[in-house]
Amino acid sequence: MSNYRRARAPGETYFFTVNLYDRKSDLLVREIDLLRESVRSTRARHPFYIEAWVVLPEHMHCMWKLPPGDNDFALRWQVIKFAFSKRLRAVEPRTVNQRRRAERGIWQRRYWEHLIRDAQDYQQHFDYIHYNPLKHNYVGRLADWPYSSFHRAVAMGIYPEDWCGRPSDDTGDFGEYGF
Template sequence: MGGYGSGRLHDGRVLCMGGPWVSAIAKDDRFVAGWVTHATRWGIVRGRGNSGGMGGLRMSYRRLYVPGATYFFTVVTYDRRPLFSDPVNVQLLREAFRRVKQHHPFTVEAIVVLPDHIHTLWTLPEGDADFSTRWRLIKTYVSRRCAKTYQPPGSASRQQKSERTVWQRRFWEHLIRNQRDFDNHVAYIHNNPVKHGLATTPEAWPHSSIHRSP
């Protein structure tokens, strides 16, 4: 799923990636916090509320849309159902990524697919910040092909509105700030199967970008 490339850090500087990571010296977090404050104030960054977190911490925040940036995402199945325990559905997800990338390009820097959730790191193209459309299209592609199997009981009203219940409606995203932040999230992604007791080592989990050649 995807390849390596380069993206922009939160402060607008270029982060180079591929093979051994090439470090980019980012400004400190005080600058980053100030940049977000001013960018939001002047309309450079659009936002809307959401909740979630890498370590399970739930908090309110505004979605940040920064063109050409690198983001960490967590996407969860409806009611934590083990959708991706079925290899057929993992293949559906791969196909969804491939199709969406044809018309809405992005680079997958790292990814892991667990039975009930996905963690991934994306870099968007220069001048493009619309990760929400990409996720909507990916989720819709998968939903339409397995909704009958995974449709939960008592969801008739949502069916009438043509809404799928294969996925949780929202997702969590984190804007990567600097090289350390990037490296930490790559490590978190690849170690996630071990964290959840699904594998003894990151390499032992099949649905992970850790197996991808640099």
């Protein structure tokens, strides 16, 4: 097994990519309300600020700022994944190792994390998160993807509504965190 080390800096901002085990699934958007509740309940016990988030059918990208003195993003991901998984029926196929470890077959075991280094790095990752639905051809306009903090960024004046596309007429509910 590899000796993988994660960057840990208290109170800093991190970019994450988290994938489902089944990369053909649509579980994250199909169960978006459960995902939102899992994030909400985790934040109540283990606070963090959501800078940006996009949820796609089988993976998500986000950027969090941790509280001063706190660098335990791993605990937060463990709690989010567990809270989400425990409320779903166990119908997914599991590998022998997953059964041996009593794990669900929902999430990939690892996730990608990146410590944001400076303002340019922040902006590049912020834009990457919001551009992702276009990158994967889920929509022709970012304003049409409902599971993204892009809508919050537009409301805050960070992006114009037609950033990378035309304005949307949709004024739907995009959730408490914009995804």
